[in-house]
Amino acid sequence: MQLILVLIGAFVVFILSTLTGGGASLLLMPLVAVVVGVKAVAPVMAISIGMSSTSKVALFWKDIDWKLFAWLFPSTIIGSVLGAMLFASMSSDYLQILIGLLLVSTVFQFKKKKQPRFKIKAWHFAPMGLVVAFLSGLIGGVGPLMNSAYLNYGISKESLLGTRAANAILLHTTKIISYAYYGYVTGEVLKFGVLIGVTSMVAVYFGKLILAKISDNFFRQIVVASMVLSGILMLWKNWDVVERVFQTYQS
Template sequence: MTINIILLFLGTILAFWISAICGGGASLILIPILNLLLPSSVVPFSLTIGTFTSSVSRIAVFKKHINWQIFFWFVPFSIPAVLLGAWLIKYINPNYLQLIVAFFLIINLPELFKSKKSEVKTEKAYPKFMLIIIGFCAGFISGITGAIGLLFNRFYLRFGLKKEEIVATRAANEVFLHLIKLIIYISLGLYSNTALWLGLTIAVATIISSYTVKYILPYLSEFLFKKIGYGAMVISGIMLMVGTSEKIIQQDKISFSTTHHSHETESVISWRRTDFIVEFAFDDGFEVERPIKADELPQHLKEKYENLKPHYDKIHLEKVFTFRKEPAYEFYCYKNGQLTKFEV
């Protein structure tokens, strides 16, 4: 654990340097690392200790650059959303939301290849009311994953903020969210001693990072600042997608298999002990089959099932979905090792 803490400490300083240069993203860099050290449910708590400390220290360093107009539009709508997100963390798997976040980060890839001229021509500032939507979405996602990071950096860039203003305004917008999240996570029991120590390690590293990065920012042009920001979004998205996908596959026991017959190809996708069968035949096209229980059958087929049941050792049921057709049902009836199939 000592080696992990040292590596996390050094990695956090580097991550928050990159975060300040890019206008955000340290949280999304640290999530895959914390996922290796902690259960998913307590990662947001550990991460939030660090991001709260980072926001406070950045406000202290860059307070004169805060855009208060954006602050007063953003914060009132983000607070109820973060309450909702933090409450839902007990009921939904945060890994799936992290996967969606990763996708939205990766779609920033085309921004990396835009020239300075094209950016000036194509980018228009968002209207102020967009801050209501951004604030709500940022609060909700932050409440579940513990991070906002680079996901909303694009919006700050489109509002025409300079690099120091982005760093300062983001910190001011998010400091209240992080404090509320910490209170909620503790009240819901979504923490552990290990998560606390790792969070404190991140906190100390963020303070060092915030007070040293002010010597780096003046050497970056606004154009380079934006390009680094978009690049960090894409890289963080790829890292998050790979790490989260592996965790989802392990947790939900996802597997794929394919078999080829003379006139059809059948692929089986297993997820949480449920098999989804994707079948392609030249005469019928694509079909998706899902195993079901008897109580999921329509009433007239329940009667058929009850009539068949005494005559067979076991009966497996599948619901078949075909494009532009009503769902069909298949009965796989076994008697003394012999299979009889009924399609209705």
């Protein structure tokens, strides 16, 4: 019964993920943790998101911005390997709080229709990709953290999804190899990862059908909303750490 609930949840979450440019990992992590345990969440999500990204690449192949992908390629590999290396030995609580605050701050960046003061260029994605890949390897998922950069860069909704998915395949494949090397990809992890992955691939197809009916402006709005929601969820998940920080500050 738990597995069925996780698969139903995955189907809904990955449809929403297609419409919002990502963030499936943050929404699905609590459900997956109930079934496989907290420590197995990161490798399970790497497998399932890698599979869903494969279907997105197939559906949005003609929209992929290969120039951006080229800038992201080396930094994604390096960052994800370094993050996976520290996965077992480093507490990620404070990092998740920081990422949550960054995601919530997106609402202030895009609350008006003015162009951001700082224009993102293609080469900027290399250092940003390194940091995001490292954080993803370390804590399992960072949500749509780079979506504000994609929006600032000025690409279409289809191009955002396709380019992000192509980079996600690279990111999660590297993470899977790294997790396997350190012994985190067990038979159970592989089973749940593939089951959720297959479900996500079906969900992405239905998500694309819905995506075709919404405008670029509305897509931009729901992407920003999803980033803020992802940040709130991340802060809520680590609320005990937030309270501890406040108590330490007050004392």
